Structure formats: structure tokens, C-alpha cells
Amino acid sequence: MPDRSSIPAGRRKRIDRLLATLNEKKLSGIFISQPENRRYLSGFRPSDPQLDESSGFLILGPDLALLGTDPRYEMEAFQQARGFQPFIYRGGLEGSWPELQKRLPPLKRLAFESPALSYHAYRRLRKWFLKGRAPVTLVPTFHLVEGLRAQKDPSELKAIERSLAITERAFQKVLSRLKPGQTEKEISWRIKQLIHLHGGDDPAFEPIVASGPQAALPHAESTDREIKKGEPVLFDLGSKWQGYCSDMSRTVFLGKPSERFKEVYRLVREAQLKAQEGICSGMDTRKVDGLARSIIEKGGYGTYFKHSLGHGVGLATHEIPSLNPLKADLLRPGMVVTIEPGIYLPGWGGVRLENMAIIRKNGARLLSQDMTFYNF
Amino acid sequence: MPDRSSIPAGRRKRIDRLLATLNEKKLSGIFISQPENRRYLSGFRPSDPQLDESSGFLILGPDLALLGTDPRYEMEAFQQARGFQPFIYRGGLEGSWPELQKRLPPLKRLAFESPALSYHAYRRLRKWFLKGRAPVTLVPTFHLVEGLRAQKDPSELKAIERSLAITERAFQKVLSRLKPGQTEKEISWRIKQLIHLHGGDDPAFEPIVASGPQAALPHAESTDREIKKGEPVLFDLGSKWQGYCSDMSRTVFLGKPSERFKEVYRLVREAQLKAQEGICSGMDTRKVDGLARSIIEKGGYGTYFKHSLGHGVGLATHEIPSLNPLKADLLRPGMVVTIEPGIYLPGWGGVRLENMAIIRKNGARLLSQDMTFYNF
Numbered sequence: 001m002p003d004r005s006s007i008p009a010g011r012r013k014r015i016d017r018l019l020a021t022l023n024e025k026k027l028s029g030i031f032i033s034q035p036e037n038r039r040y041l042s043g044f045r046p047s048d049p050q051l052d053e054s055s056g057f058l059i060l061g062p063d064l065a066l067l068g069t070d071p072r073y074e075m076e077a078f079q080q081a082r083g084f085q086p087f088i089y090r091g092g093l094e095g096s097w098p099e100l101q102k103r104l105p106p107l108k109r110l111a112f113e114s115p116a117l118s119y120h121a122y123r124r125l126r127k128w129f130l131k132g133r134a135p136v137t138l139v140p141t142f143h144l145v146e147g148l149r150a151q152k153d154p155s156e157l158k159a160i161e162r163s164l165a166i167t168e169r170a171f172q173k174v175l176s177r178l179k180p181g182q183t184e185k186e187i188s189w190r191i192k193q194l195i196h197l198h199g200g201d202d203p204a205f206e207p208i209v210a211s212g213p214q215a216a217l218p219h220a221e222s223t224d225r226e227i228k229k230g231e232p233v234l235f236d237l238g239s240k241w242q243g244y245c246s247d248m249s250r251t252v253f254l255g256k257p258s259e260r261f262k263e264v265y266r267l268v269r270e271a272q273l274k275a276q277e278g279i280c281s282g283m284d285t286r287k288v289d290g291l292a293r294s295i296i297e298k299g300g301y302g303t304y305f306k307h308s309l310g311h312g313v314g315l316a317t318h319e320i321p322s323l324n325p326l327k328a329d330l331l332r333p334g335m336v337v338t339i340e341p342g343i344y345l346p347g348w349g350g351v352r353l354e355n356m357a358i359i360r361k362n363g364a365r366l367l368s369q370d371m372t373f374y375n376f
Numbered sequence: 377m378p379d380r381s382s383i384p385a386g387r388r389k390r391i392d393r394l395l396a397t398l399n400e401k402k403l404s405g406i407f408i409s410q411p412e413n414r415r416y417l418s419g420f421r422p423s424d425p426q427l428d429e430s431s432g433f434l435i436l437g438p439d440l441a442l443l444g445t446d447p448r449y450e451m452e453a454f455q456q457a458r459g460f461q462p463f464i465y466r467g468g469l470e471g472s473w474p475e476l477q478k479r480l481p482p483l484k485r486l487a488f489e490s491p492a493l494s495y496h497a498y499r500r501l502r503k504w505f506l507k508g509r510a511p512v513t514l515v516p517t518f519h520l521v522e523g524l525r526a527q528k529d530p531s532e533l534k535a536i537e538r539s540l541a542i543t544e545r546a547f548q549k550v551l552s553r554l555k556p557g558q559t560e561k562e563i564s565w566r567i568k569q570l571i572h573l574h575g576g577d578d579p580a581f582e583p584i585v586a587s588g589p590q591a592a593l594p595h596a597e598s599t600d601r602e603i604k605k606g607e608p609v610l611f612d613l614g615s616k617w618q619g620y621c622s623d624m625s626r627t628v629f630l631g632k633p634s635e636r637f638k639e640v641y642r643l644v645r646e647a648q649l650k651a652q653e654g655i656c657s658g659m660d661t662r663k664v665d666g667l668a669r670s671i672i673e674k675g676g677y678g679t680y681f682k683h684s685l686g687h688g689v690g691l692a693t694h695e696i697p698s699l700n701p702l703k704a705d706l707l708r709p710g711m712v713v714t715i716e717p718g719i720y721l722p723g724w725g726g727v728r729l730e731n732m733a734i735i736r737k738n739g740a741r742l743l744s745q746d747m748t749f750y751n752f
Contacts, residue, residue: 034427034428035427045597046595046597048427049581049595049693049694050692050693050694051410051411051424051427051492052410052491052492053694055595071594071682071683072593072594072595072682072683073593073595074593074682075592075593075722076593076595076597090682092702094702095702112495114494114495114496114499115428115494115495115496115497116427116428116494117494117495118490118491118492118493118494118495119488119490119491119493119494119495119498119516120490120491120516120518121491122495123490123516140495140496140499142496189572193569196565202582205425206578216451217448217449217450217451217452218447218448219422219425219431219448219449219452221421221422221452306447306448306450306466307446307447307448316426317425317426318425318426318429326468326470326471346451
């Protein structure tokens, strides 16, 4: 039996909320394989080194808080996951299975995270549980923990704000030295250096620096292309601080802005402002997306706004809610989201402006410094 | 119908080998969701931004080479995946499903990659295929493409060697300036800078710099701990070059090596040499692991060698084959593997030495510069 009282209060609260949901659904426990969920609930920090390589799992139930991991992460398990019973599978999980089963209380219906378990791992898990003393039914669940993670608590918000401040400082420095002739890759690398210099754990994702026609690719890889006068340069960058991510995009024009740039920028900015002003708790995410999208559509660029308006940010760069035209979700207080309309014109380039905001009971508070370079 | 003749010859050969395997298994096509497999077969470079976020998939069959992706990666699809028919799912794959089905020839039994498709995605895919004009049976497969990837062709070997040279140069520079008082994090960051400086795309993984007791964690996070005299420092680093990874570990002792260090180092080195000399094509992977492990066991440290002897390296840092005591696999010519025995003593530290080698018909060729710092 784990000593649940030694789980830090913040994490115990999260676990209790999860257990309440399980109880409602008549589930006797949950198998957690999603790496950010694992960290959120237990404090165990190792990420999964690769898609097909897990650094561990949790099993949670009313009287159960177990962290399974392999010997590579044994000491992290003891040091980081306070109050969790560590289960170290020497010689692979497969071989340790009978041993693990002895440690588990009877579980009738065990939930698992259906987007975070491969079909292969699911089949294996199922086989094991069917072989156990008392067969266990595996029940797929979708985004139970992600739903909790969407609403940030004060300590999480603090980490996100710190992460965003690092990102913004890095961008300011890059901007102040931006010159024609620098290559996209060079600038991208400078961003990574500055994120490190300002205390970020790491970039949250590979920084995007896309100039001229490259800026028409919403997720461009930085290339050896030199940035030059008469073209837009699109930046998208973010850092991590104590695991928490930030995300920002800005677009500038080298030299005197062209008429095309002015028109596109003005529209993207108007769309962003509209969404920033209108977004609030209780709102349907499709409606927020619509606030911005309708402005770009009216401007005649609807087909060139190729992605959703925004997404949640936290332990992952992209998390729920997604602000997109297709899938309904409800905004709740404490959610942290990006607001990032964009227009991408093949052959010419693109403009994206991205801020972060936290949803409050009435409206939202902008977390980003709402820098505008242009007032066309 | 795609213009298969415009698929570059090297990739066409890979696809043909895959199709031959499908044919043997009476499969009419395969759905490829594993990001490195996708790149290996099509040239499409975007990785998956997150565990639960795909940047696309391939469907391959005798008359079929299709690349599905969303509008963010539209231009990459056209530029990189030569000879593939691009299918852009605007408004999500869900909505575009009927459209995609029209493009597909009749497929009776469609393979999918069971470790690279979540249970959630599998269920959705299955629903779609069952709704189609002619129902499709989904058949799970395991490591079909990974099996091809394991044996490197000359262009891949070149990329791996280049990547390893970058890693080794970075390490040499770090080593030449190593001084007590530097922190693990500082050194880890210096490694990343040097990898960039020497032309690496990126580190292949977060560099490990673990000193003193931290070195007892095989996968330690670098900390703010200062390295000091009288302790081992364990390094594990790798870079990527044109997508291909490298991997090396070295352990040094600051100051005059202690007797304990000498004993442990000697044993690890002996184990490594034994495996390097014995490894060859046709050998069972468990036997290679055993060559090294038995030496460490005889030396009395068997329980402190907590991981497998090695793993394949290529587009992923960890790929098949795995050289471990439990799972049988057969070494084949052209496989690139690491040989990395280690001993980890809680409270004291650890020693790991890791080289890369390519399996040849007779024996193996070491790819790493087999640097030894000590000759105890």
C-alpha cells in the first residue's frame, strides 16, 4: 500500500479529481501511459525517448498509486514520484508481469488512454490481464487527464508565464539584430542559444524562421536561405521552463512594407484582435475560431488560413482545447490557449501572429506582450 | 495513378522489397504511420510534432504510392516525396475520408503498423474502412519496414558516419577543456553548441553528462552539479545529420583514478572489446550481449549492468536490432549497432563505454574512433 499522504498536495488533488471521474464511469483504476499525464500526476519527469519507447506508466486507483519503470529510471522514480510505489521491471515488463500482478488489488474494469497506447501495446496488455488471477476488462478512455490538464493551477500558470518571458526576451534580441543576409538556419540557431541563455530548459519545438516564399509553409523547416529586403519573415518560437511550454509567432517585413504585406498583415491582426476581445469562458471553441476566420474570409483570404485559430499550451506545446472550425469544445476558466490566425500565399509568403491568453470567468487575460510592429 | 517511375531509385528499391513481403503475406497494401518509416520510404521529412500529432501517412500497394498530410505540410509533400500522389486533408482527415476512399484501388487486406498506431487511431481507421464501398480488413504487422531499415545501404552508412564524426569532434573539444567546477548542464549545452558548429542538424537526443553519484543513473538528466576531482564523469551524446543519428558514450575520471574506478572501467572495457571482437553476421543478438555480460558477471558486477548491450542506430537513435539477453534476433550484414556495456553503482557513479559498428559478412567494422583514455 503506498503512503498516499506523502504525495504532494497539488498532485494529490489532481489524482482525486481523476479518481472521481473514474468512479462516475464505474472504472476501478487507470493505466497511464501518456508521458505528460504521467508527469502531471506523479512528478516523474523522464519523457519517452521515442514514439515506440516508453519510460514508464502509472496505475492509479482508490488505494493504488504505482509507478512502473525500467532500471534505467529507477533513481528518478524514487526521487521524483513522491508517494508512488515504484515497480522496477528488470528484464523487461514482459518477464515481470506475474510479479506486478501480485502487487495489484483486484481491478475489474481498468481504464487505459486510447490515444497514448499503441495497438501493439494494447494487445499485449490485454493478454496479460486476461491471464491474471481475476481477469481484468480494459476500457478505452479519451483525454481524461488531458481534460484536467487543460485548466491550469496557479503554479502551472507561473511556469508558463516564466517560459513565455524567456521566449519573448529571445525574440526581442533576435529582432534587434535582424539584418538582410542572415540565413534562416542561423537565426533559428540564435533563437535556441538565447532561449538557453535566458534560462529555458529547451526550445519547446524547433524554431520556425521562414522568409519570402518559405513563409507560405505554415510549418516550414528553416533553410540556408538568406533573408532579404522586400520580403516577410515569419517567426514561430517557444521555450520550456520546468516542463512548461510557451508559443509565439510574429511576422515582420524587411524594408518598406509592400501593399500586399500591408493588406495581409492588417487582416491577420484584425482577426487576432477580434478573437482576443471576444474569447471568454463558456464559449464554444468553434465560435472563437469563427470570430477570427470570418474576418479573413470577408477579406477574401479564407482559403489561405489553413489551420486552426489556436490550441491549449501547457506541459505539451499542443494540447486541448483546440480552437478549430470543426470540433466543439467549451472554454473553461484557467485554460491557456494561443490565438494565431495566419494567411499563407504560395509563392509569396505568409503572415502569422500568435499570442497566448488565459481564459477567465469574464473574458481572458493576455499573457503575451501584445507587440505590434505595424499600424497600417 | 502515381508516376512511380519518378520515385528515386533508392527509395523505389525499398518499396519493392516491402511490397514483396506484403505479397508473401497476402496483404494488398500497407498504411504507414511510423514517422521514420514514412521518411525512409517516401523522402517526406516532417517528423511528428508530438506523440499524439501526426504529420501524415503513406498508403502503399502494387499500384499505389500515396502520401496523406494536412495543409500545413502541403508544400513539403510536393517538394520532398517525389513520385508520391499527395492527398491533402483540408479540414481534418475525418472529413476528407470519403474523398480519400475514391482515390484508393480496392484493398482487401490492408496492413498497418501495430506499434505506430494508437488504439484510438486504429479504431477510427477501422470504422472508416468498414464504411467504405468494399470493406477492408485491417491486419496488424510488426516492424516490417523497421526490418528493412535495419540493414543500411551505402548512402545511409555515409550519413551515419558523417553524423558520428560530428559527435566525436564535439566530444574531443569538450574533453580538451574539461575542468572541475564546470556544471553538468554547462557541459551538456556546450555539446549542443559544438554539434551545431560542426554541422549537425541537431543533437540526436539530450546529451547526458553525469558526474559522481549521478553517473549511477544510466539515463541521468544533466543537473547544476559541478564536476569535481575524484569522481567519474559519464558522457552520452549523439548528433543527427540529414536525419541520421549517431551515439557514443565515454567515461573519464577527474584526477587520479581511484582503485574502484580502475576495477570497474577495466571490466567494462574488457566486456566491450570481447563483444567487438566476437560480433558478426549470422550471430544471435542474445549471444553478443552474453559475450560482454558474462565478463561483467564473472567480475562480480552482473546486477549493476542494468541495460542491454546495444541497439541499432539509423533514422532513429534506438532501432532494431536490440542486443539484449532476452529477445532473439539475427545479425545481418549492413546492420549498424552500438556496443555499450556499463556498470552503475548507486551512490558512487558509473562507467559506460559505447562504440558503433557495422556488421559485415565476416565480423564487423568499428565506425567509432575506439578512443581509450585508460589502460589500467
